[in-house]
Amino acid sequence: MATPGKSVKAENDRRLLVIACGMIAREVLAVKERLSLDHLELTCLPAEFHYYPEKIAPALDKAISDAKADGYKHIFIGYADCGTGGMVDRVCQKHGVERMEGPHCFAFYQGIDAFKAMEDGDMLAFYMTDFLCRQFEAFFIKPLGLDRHPELIADYFGNYEKVVYLAQTDDPALDKVAEDAARLLGLAYERRFTGYGDLTSSLRARAVSAGA
Numbered sequence: 001m002a003t004p005g006k007s008v009k010a011e012n013d014r015r016l017l018v019i020a021c022g023m024i025a026r027e028v029l030a031v032k033e034r035l036s037l038d039h040l041e042l043t044c045l046p047a048e049f050h051y052y053p054e055k056i057a058p059a060l061d062k063a064i065s066d067a068k069a070d071g072y073k074h075i076f077i078g079y080a081d082c083g084t085g086g087m088v089d090r091v092c093q094k095h096g097v098e099r100m101e102g103p104h105c106f107a108f109y110q111g112i113d114a115f116k117a118m119e120d121g122d123m124l125a126f127y128m129t130d131f132l133c134r135q136f137e138a139f140f141i142k143p144l145g146l147d148r149h150p151e152l153i154a155d156y157f158g159n160y161e162k163v164v165y166l167a168q169t170d171d172p173a174l175d176k177v178a179e180d181a182a183r184l185l186g187l188a189y190e191r192r193f194t195g196y197g198d199l200t201s202s203l204r205a206r207a208v209s210a211g212a
Contacts (some may be wrong), residue, residue: 012073013073017043017074017075077099082104101202124162125190129165153184154186162187
């Protein structure tokens with residue numbers, strides 16, 4: 001008779017585990033539902049690592065090791081390089097897993113080819129996503145003290161020219177947050193609907209290869 005631990009590991013062997021940034025958790029789950037990827041499972045590292053990229057690779061290393069110990073053979077990393085200077089790639093190479101292509105989520109949401117075509121024109125762009133719109137107060141206003149010291153806006157954002165909202169969904173409430181953010185920061189505003197970009201095709205391909 002199989003022990004419970006062995007049974008769980010056997011089930012995990014047939015699943016695709018996505019280890020992702022918390023900033024894209026909602027989007028991964030949306031793609032899972034849209035494509036009916038029932039065998040896809042998600043675990044996330046803290047979204048706050050966006051501010052501390054040096055924490056990403058060590059946390060990924062541990063998460064992958066833990067997942068393998070739990071019997072997962074099909075693992076995909078829901079991170080791009082994300083400011084780690086190649087450290088995510090080193091962890092992926094160590095464990096024989098793949099990650100999202102590109103330098104950051106702003107690239108793969110737009111699609112790598114589209115991002116490369118617009119990269120020069122976006123050098124001074126401050127990107128926002130659905131997540132960053134929802135968390136604008138928590139991720140920018142309060143940590144940077146802009147609610148208490150609005151005069152710091154010029155120090156933090158003075159080198160940007162525009163806010164580019166990469167919209168994953170059509171949500172008027174999020175549009176308003178992005179528009180208000182651009183106004184608050186004194187920047188031009190541009191909205192680009194991206195949907196889930198390369199996230200959809202990447203998860204579909206890994207799910208197929210995993211037999212999910």
